[in-house]
Amino acid sequence: MSDIKRWTILSLLEPGFVENIKECVVFGSAGCEALIHTKDDEVYGLGTNYCCWLGVPSSSFEPIKIDLLCGKRIRKFGYGSGPHLLALSEIGEVFAWGHNSFGQLGLGHNNQHCPTPVLVTGLLTGQKAIHIACGGHHSAALSDRGELFCWGLNSSGQLGIGSTINQDTPRQSNLHHRVIKDVACGHNFTLALTENGEVFAWGYNENGQVGCGNVSTQVSPVLVETLSISNTVISQIACGYAHSLALCDEGRLWVWGSNGCGQLGGNLMRKNLTEPVHTAKDIDRVVEVAATHLCNITVVANKKGKVFMWGNVRGQSITSPVETRFPCVDDAFACFASPAVTFRMTRFENPRQPSLIDAMRVALDDPSSSDIRIVVEGHVIYAHKAILKLRCPYFKSRLGELWSEGSGNQIEISDFSYNTVRAFMHWVYTDELVVDPDDAIGLLELATCYLETSLKVRCETFLRKGICVENAAALYAAGLQFDAPELEDSCYRFCIDHMAAVTQSENFRKLDALAMRHLICRAAKAGIFKK
Incomplete structure (x- = not known):
């Protein structure tokens, strides 16, 4: 999202009006005209008013409501x-x-x-x-x-x-x-x-x-x-x-x-x-x-x-x-x-004071306020039991009566890499997906194992943006393995368009038999191998 302060034509708007803006276009030969769509589905215009598009005879730097578009759910x-x-x-x-x-x-x-x-x-x-x-x-x-x-x-x-x-x-x-x-x-x-x-x-x-x-x-x-x-x-x-x-x-x-x-x-x-x-x-x-x-x-x-x-x-x-x-x-x-x-x-972005999310970013990995340590591959992530219980059902169950193997203030995780777990912890604290592309499949697997549906959807979207010849086969297999249908379909369409190159890639050669058979059968049904 853009920073509204960067747009000169919008700089004179009242703060209360700005907070209600949903989206906007700025146009004109000097960037001095704008159409605004508000969160309550009203449409306003302002600016130099060439061709009287504002519906009034003169220019205005105060928003003028365009009644005929209000309530139309403009997209x-x-x-x-x-x-x-x-x-x-x-x-x-x-x-x-x-x-x-x-x-x-x-x-x-x-x-x-x-x-x-x-x-x-x-x-x-x-x-x-x-x-x-x-x-x-x-x-x-x-x-x-x-x-x-x-x-x-x-x-x-x-x-x-x-x-x-x-x-x-x-x-x-x-x-x-x-x-x-x-x-x-x-x-x-x-x-x-x-x-x-x-x-x-x-x-x-x-x-x-x-x-x-x-x-x-x-x-x-x-x-x-x-x-x-x-x-x-x-x-x-x-x-x-x-x-x-x-x-x-x-x-x-x-x-x-x-x-x-x-x-x-x-x-x-x-x-x-x-x-x-x-x-x-x-x-x-x-x-x-x-x-x-x-x-x-x-x-x-x-x-x-x-x-x-x-x-x-x-x-x-x-x-x-x-x-x-x-x-x-x-x-x-x-x-x-x-x-x-x-x-x-x-x-x-709405103008705001430092938020709860800002505070959560600071709290993650802060040893001075932490009451539990997450240990992965010898690295320590400092966390908070209350946040883990509130935000993650998996941690809630493990921190409760079922955590018989724990030491009270320390959790050791051996199923996933440090980078994957660190990205997951950032998500738990902030709802932000910050992950290196090389670790994204691991995070998708973690989200599947921990039943984190929202994170799983975000990982799918992230991975779909990075599909290429070198990784299409591996991502297709991941989509199958972790029940990620949108990722699977996106990879399939990419493979169909680039079948010769994909089948010669290293990751295609590394595919397990089930995933390879699934991809080839699906491609065959689409007629990709017909002369």
């Missing part, structure tokens, strides 16, 4: 350059308002602006939208059936409908019957990600941002063939103003398009690229990638939670990744993007 906001604005509700309705000179609101007209939200109908009627995106002056909505609809400015073919005629109502993009799971918009181009990990692109292409090997504008979706030829399965996509990003399921980052500010990284001498290349090779496995159509900055997070950025960083052209000290990618946009805008719906 996502999108913004364009005008700005034009989209809101997606929990039930899949799309609302639009703001600048509309190119029909980007999808309301069937191109009146200059619309001051209040209106439901987008046309081809979206009867559809449940699950995702929305905005480019400079065009809009996109993705349905739960995997169908993509676009509307608005189409001078460069950014709607993907085979022409350059603007559209003031939603039109379905021609994606050759592919099922789409994500969409991202640059200023005047669009990317779509299929359920099979393919990337299609279309629109303005003078900087190579479509990734088709030339600089010709593409009015219909084209497959980014470099990614497909390399047998890369893409899991995330993002667009900057004129550059494109794709993250594969093994954590490699691919980039292409404009590089005038170094936004492609890799010390590429600011040369535009018409085809994807692998970049940021020295920052470990990437798990999150971020960009926005208003900026020329790229921000990523690696598997250790470290945040890196490059490109136009507050007016400086940075051509290789710079490590930040931010806990999340959102804060990098607040402090270094030009303009300082959000790339997604952003949640904030």
Whole structure:
């Protein structure tokens, strides 16, 4: 979660109002406009009010309630350059308002602006939208059936409908019957990600941002063939103003398009690229990638939670990744993007005084207050009987009448490594998962043995983010052994996409017969071995 103090536009809000904020987007040519969704399901706007999107004639740095969206359970906001604005509700309705000179609101007209939200109908009627995106002056909505609809400015073919005629109502993009799971918009181009990990692109292409090997504008979706030829399965996509990003399921980052500010990284001498290349090779496995159509900055997070950025960083052209000290990618946009805008719906840490969790962190391993020692592999962890009894059913039973072999003030654990037990104790005291990837399987096993369901779920999520060719087989076996179905399924899908490489890995050769038979039989049923 982001630190709200980093966002200038929100700095004048009353503390009581800030505590009620659930999520927010910051947008505008100077980062001086914002939409806020509160915990009690109300929507507010504030800022410079271009195109009268606030529903009042003047700017306001006091929040103004947008009544038509209150109670709609908004799940996502999108913004364009005008700005034009989209809101997606929990039930899949799309609302639009703001600048509309190119029909980007999808309301069937191109009146200059619309001051209040209106439901987008046309081809979206009867559809449940699950995702929305905005480019400079065009809009996109993705349905739960995997169908993509676009509307608005189409001078460069950014709607993907085979022409350059603007559209003031939603039109379905021609994606050759592919099922789409994500969409991202640059200023005047669009990317779509299929359920099979393919990337299609279309629109303005003078900087190579479509990734088709030339600089010709593409009015219909084209497959980014470099990614497909390399047998890369893409899991995330993002667009900057004129550059494109794709993250594969093994954590490699691919980039292409404009590089005038170094936004492609890799010390590429600011040369535009018409085809994807692998970049940021020295920052470990990437798990999150971020960009926005208003900026020329790229921000990523690696598997250790470290945040890196490059490109136009507050007016400086940075051509290789710079490590930040931010806990999340959102804060990098607040402090270094030009303009300082959000790339997604952003949640904030609530301002607070030192909490109970802070005190618990200090109490763990504090010999001055401890009344029991946990001994693992010769290492001592200083703990507190009362906390162990309250937080862990396993320790509660062992510290009670059943602890016949104990010495009263000392517990020896021999079933798990010190690192695993230390990570578990941190969880018991703080509900925080802090574990080295090499110890995560051990922690999953401990959570299973100790019946710690919440920890088990968190371990599954953590392990799923780190699946790669080298560990997919081992993690699949762990999912089977410790009854972790989501981990098992994620590893299975990865193995299907990379079967040749996985079966040649060291961990595959080390699989026990049961796990190997289970994986091969499941793959066979899916037809992976058919010619």
